[in-house]
């Protein structure tokens with residue numbers, strides 16, 4: 390996926406570590422993508438431009454929502470005491486990043502989405518007998534957009550520290566497709582109460598206003614995190630479709 394070479398020449402600076410998703414999660418994601426492509430190939434329905442717009446639009450908007458919600462939830466201090474170890478350890482990572490943002494530049498930050506790519510792809514494969522080609526491609530693209538958001542976060546911090554980033558990220562930020570380093574820097578300025586987004590979508594017009602309107606409800610965030618994450622959301626979508634069929 391967004392496997393990018395990090396070792397760019399940076400005039401005397403320490404080279405940036407390479408950013409990549411490991412082969413096992415990528416293999417499961419690839420298997421799901423292949424299933425989607427073959428299913429589409431064998432389907433009598435054509436893959437039209439509107440199908441493409443649907444797949445790209447739904448996957449992008451949903452990933453924007455998921456990354457915002459995940460980040461806002463994991464930044465909550467309540468989760469440092471969570472009984473769910475994945476939540477506790479990732480909350481420690483997210484909140485540790487506020488304390489020392491520059492540490493991100495010495496890690497394979499993109500690799501932190503490995504478990505998610507694996508979990509969402511395995512769930513997509515398990516439910517594959519009941520889902521359309523378009524749904525499979527949406528699940529694959531959720532991991533892809535998640536990778537773009539994660540890598541942009543890494544390169545945003547790199548740019549803040551005077552590194553060059555690949556053109557995809559510098560131009561993406563310049564043209565307004567990706568959150569800029571400046572925008573994210575506000576998130577790192579106390580009291581950290583804004584800009585939880587990793588993509589440019591609905592955070593400023595829907596998610597953050599609604600969150601503040603609920604008095605920054607922890608329970609609301611937790612309910613969304615445990616039911617609408619990309620693994621559970623797939624089960625809900627398949628269940629709902631079968632009820633409506």
Ligand SMILES: [Zn+2]
Nearest residue numbers: 460464483576
């Ligand atoms: Zn944060």
Ligand SMILES: [Zn+2]
Nearest residue numbers: 486490542573
């Ligand atoms: Zn950051």
